[in-house]
Amino acid sequence: xxxxxxxxxxxxxxxxxxxxxxxxxxxxxxxxxxxxxxxxxxxxxxxxxxxxxxxxxxxxxxxxxxxxxxxxxxxxxxxxxxxxxxxxxxxxxxxxxxxxxxxxxxxxxxxxxxxxxxxxxxxxxxxxxxxxxxxxxxxxxx
Amino acid sequence: xxxxxxxxxxxxxxxxxxxxxxxxxxxxxxxxxxxxxxxxxxxxxxxxxxxxxxxxxxxxxxxxxxxxxxxxxxxxxxxxxxxxxxxxxxxxxxxxxxxxxxxxxxxxxxxxxxxxxxxxxxxx
Numbered sequence: 001x002x003x004x005x006x007x008x009x010x011x012x013x014x015x016x017x018x019x020x021x022x023x024x025x026x027x028x029x030x031x032x033x034x035x036x037x038x039x040x041x042x043x044x045x046x047x048x049x050x051x052x053x054x055x056x057x058x059x060x061x062x063x064x065x066x067x068x069x070x071x072x073x074x075x076x077x078x079x080x081x082x083x084x085x086x087x088x089x090x091x092x093x094x095x096x097x098x099x100x101x102x103x104x105x106x107x108x109x110x111x112x113x114x115x116x117x118x119x120x121x122x123x124x125x126x127x128x129x130x131x132x133x134x135x136x137x138x139x140x141x142x
Numbered sequence: 143x144x145x146x147x148x149x150x151x152x153x154x155x156x157x158x159x160x161x162x163x164x165x166x167x168x169x170x171x172x173x174x175x176x177x178x179x180x181x182x183x184x185x186x187x188x189x190x191x192x193x194x195x196x197x198x199x200x201x202x203x204x205x206x207x208x209x210x211x212x213x214x215x216x217x218x219x220x221x222x223x224x225x226x227x228x229x230x231x232x233x234x235x236x237x238x239x240x241x242x243x244x245x246x247x248x249x250x251x252x253x254x255x256x257x258x259x260x261x262x263x264x265x266x
Binding site: 018030033034036037040041044045047048050051053055066067069070073074076083086090093097100101103107109133136137139140141 | 190
């Protein structure tokens with residue numbers, strides 16, 4: 001039988017000195033979760049430009065008339081800041097996925113004694129995947 | 143060390159749903175990123191290309207299921223994180239129903255967008 005673990009509040013500043021791998025995994029998972037749900041709402045809002053676009057709404061983009069969906073997305077993708085934020089989004093998503101896999105395995109009772117190591121592995125793999133993806137995510141931004 | 147670090151009371155229905163949606167999202171989110179950043183590139187997006195994908199019933203259904211599971215997983219995760227931080231009583235009820243309302247708006251808008259791409263519900 002598992003039982004809940006009372007972490008106290010992370011806002012209690014002095015507790016930062018006590019933090020170990022499990023607590024950092026918990027904090028990063030919460031932080032990346034908040035970012036991802038925030039992004040989901042933003043993502044749908046931006047993609048909603050497809051609704052007027054499907055009804056024929058257009059905008060001027062690079063000197064020619066373009067549907068508002070294509071014009072909005074391609075304009076955003078033309079900004080270096082957006083490309084950098086997308087790399088950040090990838091890092092956040094990859095960590096959440098890898099650490100989430102780790103949590104699913106822990107819930108199944110797999111690797112209970114290697115929780116610290118699997119957290120460090122999640123961090124290293126997130127870094128490696130993110131760095132390897134940079135060329136693809138930045139391509140065409142300059 | 144074998145302590146459980148989880149925001150959820152183990153064994154509940156929401157606990158299980160959070161994990162089932164997590165397993166589904168692991169696969170579909172990876173597919174989504176791969177398809178729309180590595181197979182097709184972000185700066186090549188166009189209404190016509192998005193429509194062509196969404197007009198396929200299999201892709202449309204997968205994306206709607208993706209939207210529903212991601213909304214549930216995200217909003218349920220936020221709710222549980224807040225409860226875990228000590229949210230109780232009336233505030234908890236207000237937050238719960240606000241999150242439900244936000245989810246409904248997100249799903250409604252997401253499905254409207256999918257239908258705009260697909261030109262209505264795809265039949266084939």
